[in-house]
Amino acid sequence: MQLTWLEDFVELARTRSFSRAAENRFVTHPAFGRRIHALEQWVGADLVARTQPLSLTPAGKLFLDAATHAIDVLHAARAQLQDTVQHPEQILRVATGRTLASTFFPGWYETINQRFGPFPVSVSTGGAQEVILRLASGDVDLLVIYSSPATRLLIDPQRYESVTLAREMLLPVSASDAKGQPKFRLPAGDATPPIPWLAFSQSLTLRGVLARHLAGLPKKLSLRTVYQADSYESILEMAKRGAGLAWLPQRLVQDDLKQGNLLLVGDADMRIGFDISLYRMRGNANALVKAIWEGVSADAVDEL
Incomplete structure (x- = not known):
């Protein structure tokens, strides 16, 4: 099957005329x-x-959609590949968590972009195991992830090296009550009922840090679990609605704390520090990755 045949068929469906379609396709009527x-x-x-007049069969009508889509996809892929060949810029491929992609990565990317010059980046997001597998398979050059006991077990230090990019905090937060006070407080005394808790699903990296x-x-x-999710953003929304107490990353809740949508609860010992880490496979020969790695390593945050 040839792409030309698909384009011929789409033109025939448009003109509903063999002779006119053949003329438009610059081919003789018999050859068309x-x-x-x-x-x-x-x-x-x-x-x-x-x-x-000429018409399409039911099979022809169905195939017309497929042919049109296939032509569009193939031409788009061809244009993209030609642009890559003509403009062979290095694309930095990064995997990260969904929350980090919006709360941390934009600012970090802006910083390294200014430092090393403008360059394109391709970002993919997912759960911890998913993005770690992308690094392991070579689909990405760098991994930006919350550091936890679970991630450190999953990432072999013999194959990968890491550097700390930033500190982060898990903060206990609650919506306010009618008097403007936290609806849920910490710690709860023995005489009080269990605190409704918005918990992390097992797939979330920070579940182990909190536990x-x-x-x-x-x-x-x-604590009494009333809601559990594999999305920090989903837990945030439930917390703002007053469904329960939640521990959430500081960068995720800082705007809501400023606006009064959420209140910080508990003492300092209820706040949990952890790292945002950068990983790469040892021996990565990508020049851009090497330059960025050397730069951020020099500026690395001291270990806890």
């Missing part, structure tokens, strides 16, 4: 007819009802 016939043989069905911190508190908190 042979190409349409060859396409029908490839499809395995008659596409054109050779009547007066380890809570387990290490001198006195166990009385």
